[in-house]
Amino acid sequence: MKTFLSVPGALAGLLSATALFAQSPGDIYQSSAYRPGATYYAEPSAPAKLWSQPTANVSYKPEASLEPVQGDKAYMDALEGKPEELGPPSMPGIEQSVLSSGSYDSGSCDSGNCYGTEVYGDFCQPCSRWFAYGGALIMNRDLEKEVWLSYDDADIGRQVMGTHDAGMDWSGGYEIRLGQYTGCGTWAWEGVFWAIRDTTEFQVLDTQVTGNLNTVLEDAFQGLSYNDGGGLANIEDYYNNALSHRLRRTSDFYNIELNMFQDPTMYSCNTGCSTFSVGVLGGVRYFRFAESLSYSADTVDYSYDGQVDEVHYDVDVSNNLIGPQIGFIGNLSHGCWNVHLGTKLGIYGNIVTQDSELYGANGYAVVDNAASPNDGEQFDLSSSRGRVTFLGEMDLGVDYKVFNCLTFTGGYRALAVSGVGLAADQIPQNFEDFAVINDVQASSDVILHGAYLGGEFVW
Incomplete structure (x- = not known):
């Protein structure tokens, strides 16, 4: 110069x-x-x-x-030879448009007001801002291959109860998020927690069938006996010709994530009226899916109140996934409105545990077969195994910026998990074979999907 x-x-x-x-x-x-x-x-x-x-x-x-x-x-x-004095530095590559809720613009969606930002030229640049989200979920899951449990012996072709009869209904849950924008709004980290719980029950009475109310598992129960105080009796004697059969199932989903993501700035395109942008995401996730199945019979009355004549076959299975994940975030913004699409994919280590027991108020059923290596053993089994599991998630929603710091959002979310254990998968063909029962079955898939609605506050 x-x-x-x-x-x-x-x-x-x-x-x-x-x-x-x-x-x-x-x-x-x-x-x-x-x-x-x-x-x-x-x-x-x-x-x-x-x-x-x-x-x-x-x-x-x-x-x-x-x-x-x-x-x-x-x-x-x-x-x-003095250099020319320069004005405030320009910030190339930053669009003035709002990319997503809680991004560059903290004023109203059609103004250039700044709050908690540094100003360069005509746009607002946030340097460190917190955000929190709270919302409701309503979701359902797909069901496994059905296992039939009860039938009418006067009409053998009529299956009166199966595992789908107490399948998960549409269930409510909640979701919370807390995070902070860093790097002047270019990146952010967030912690996520959401949970859904469901309990369903189905009951069949002997008055609803033509003949006797029997169990499909009568052959599998051979070799197990239960003492209600009058001596050992085979388990099938409690399930066959019963006054009622009851099936109760629970499904619990818990999700914890810690993610770092762009907000998003990997790619952006401004057409003047709308802005399309894409960012990346990376983090770790802990996901727990647990379900239980309880198949009960009562030969005396129609209520289950803990009497010795009631027997219960319970299976509890839990899947505990932990591992890394990556994903993409896409936004299409126009004024106060924004449409977002997010995807996540991860590979996880999964510890699958199962507990199986058959019992009544007087204790556990026992193997009552002199030819069995487990003769005299109680039917109270626990085991676990590890395996690799894949989890993918898709999130499609719409955001509306109401005030400078408040955005409402709603949308649809689907989550698919492969390589998990289900309660119905653990029902054996022979209840005497403890080795088979302790070999946890974990080759099924689960799809959880539904809607969400909430609000995000930025300060």
Whole structure:
């Protein structure tokens, strides 16, 4: 820059020296380059517009003041070699449009107001802002391959109860999030927790069938006996010709995540009226899916109140997934409205546990078969195994920015998990074979899907 500016400076000095020499041939003046304390006469102006120099001619007087003539400051600085003073730095690549709720614009969705931000030019740049979300969920899950449990012995083709009869209904839950924008809004971290719980029950009475109310598991129950106080009796004697059969199932989902994501800035395209942007996400997730199945029979009455004549077959299974995940976030914004699409995919280690027991108020059923290696053992089994599980999630929703710091959001979410254990998968063909029962079955899939609605507050 100094080299470039010295050319017009030297030319101006040459012209000045030539003019002065013509007026007073006997005097030779020193160079016109400005130096503090130097004595020189005013020089003619630079070419118009080059340094915003006034274009009016300057008169020359041999008796001019020894003080430098104060011309345009930029011109003087240029002659001295000082760099030009720069204004506030521009921020290339940042769009002024709102990318998503809680992003760059913290004013109303159609104004440039800033709150808790630094201002560069015409846009607001958040540096450190917190956000919190709270909302409700209503979701359902797909069901496993049905296992039939009860039938009418007068109509063997009529299956009166199966595992789907107490399948999960649409169930409510809740979700909370807490996070902070960092890097002047470019990145953010968030913690996520949501949970859904469901309990369903189905009961069949002997008055609802033509013949006797029997169990499909009668052959599998061979070899197990229960003592209700009158001596050991085979378990099938409690389930066959019963007054009622009851099936109760629970499904519990718990999700914890810690994610770092762009808000989003990996790619953006502004058409003037709308903005489309894409960002990336990475983090870790802990996901727990647990379900239980309880198949009960009562040969005395129609209520289950803990009497010794009631027997229960319970299976409890839990899947505990933990591992990394990655994903993408897409936003299409127009004014106060925003449509977002998010995806997540992870590979997890899954610890699957199962507990199986068959019991009544007087204790556990026992193996009552002298030919069995488990003869005399109680039917109270627990086991676990580890395996690799995949989990994918898709989230499609709409956001509406109501106030500067409040956004309402709603949408649809679907989550699919492969390689999990289900309660119905643990029902054996032979209840005497403890080795088979302790070999946890974990090769099923679960899809959880439904709607959500909530609000996000940014401060």
